[in-house]
Amino acid sequence: MGTSGNVSGKVFLIGAGPGAPDLLTIRAARIIAAADILFYDALVNPEIVALATRAEKVPVGKRHARYSTAQTFINKRLVDAAQRHATVVRLKGGDPLMFARAQEELDALAAAGIEVEIVSGITAALAAGAALGVSLTQRGVSRNVTFVTPRVGKDEAVSDWATSVLAADTAVIYMGAGEAQSIADTLIRRGLPADRPVALVENASLPDEARHLARLDKLGALANRLGSGPAIIVLGEVLRGLGNTSAQTLPDVPGDVWRQA
Ligand code: SAH
Numbered sequence: 001m002g003t004s005g006n007v008s009g010k011v012f013l014i015g016a017g018p019g020a021p022d023l024l025t026i027r028a029a030r031i032i033a034a035a036d037i038l039f040y041d042a043l044v045n046p047e048i049v050a051l052a053t054r055a056e057k058v059p060v061g062k063r064h065a066r067y068s069t070a071q072t073f074i075n076k077r078l079v080d081a082a083q084r085h086a087t088v089v090r091l092k093g094g095d096p097l098m099f100a101r102a103q104e105e106l107d108a109l110a111a112a113g114i115e116v117e118i119v120s121g122i123t124a125a126l127a128a129g130a131a132l133g134v135s136l137t138q139r140g141v142s143r144n145v146t147f148v149t150p151r152v153g154k155d156e157a158v159s160d161w162a163t164s165v166l167a168a169d170t171a172v173i174y175m176g177a178g179e180a181q182s183i184a185d186t187l188i189r190r191g192l193p194a195d196r197p198v199a200l201v202e203n204a205s206l207p208d209e210a211r212h213l214a215r216l217d218k219l220g221a222l223a224n225r226l227g228s229g230p231a232i233i234v235l236g237e238v239l240r241g242l243g244n245t246s247a248q249t250l251p252d253v254p255g256d257v258w259r260q261a
Helices: 026-034 071-082 102-111 124-132 161-167 177-189 216-223
Strands: 010-015 037-040 056-059 087-092 115-119 145-148 170-173 197-202 210-215 231-236
Touching: 010 026, 010 071, 010 102, 026 087, 026 115, 037 071, 071 087, 071 102, 102 115, 124 170, 124 197, 124 231, 145 161, 161 170, 161 177, 177 197, 177 216, 177 231, 197 216, 210 216, 216 231
Parallel strands: 010 087, 010 115, 037 056, 037 087, 145 170
Antiparallel strands: 170 231, 197 210, 197 231
């Protein structure tokens, strides 16, 4: 502990992984168990939060903006916590550096002179690939994977997310399931083939994981099958071999081909 009375603690920015508690890294589990205070997002599994046995636990949920805490307030609370506690944990779903507003927290902590350590977690895109049982890169088929979101913040400029998806061999689209139909429409209008295979994976790595596969032009209808869990879109020819019959034929009606099989 510092002797100046402030800025004595360290903040650990930790990825909780996609959901399954045993996909947490051993390093993350060790630091969480030692935490004095823990700030966690809505998507973090309660079983992982419960590993922080000695910590004061503070939800700063970010789902659907309900119960959400303003980012500037979170930044300030992290700085305050580091001035009072030795081990501060900021726990985010997946990996903290992917679509998780980590830079704002890193900048605020750096400005306050607070030491930070980042602990990687498994990001949803990779858990979705595992759920689908398919390699996101494939020799001769896909030599790149794009992680992208169409979501932009309130005061941000519009994002040209579609150009990245058009250029990608495999695209993984975060925070897009709620606007699946308009995503598909945009991509087809911009030139993607209507029969490009697409998958929706909901609750990847969790017991209620669901995988749905269709052609791109059926993505909107496919999204109607989703429940209320987090869902991610995977798009690309790497998916074409999936399905229960011919490796070349995807069902042209929406369907969970695994459940049908
Ligand atoms: N930092 C996180 C992403 C946060 S953005 C990460 O690295 O995974 C939140 C989005 O991630 C959700 O809208 C959804 O698209 C995706 N997501 C998170 N967990 C998921 C899961 N278990 N299954 C499917 N998608 C998930």
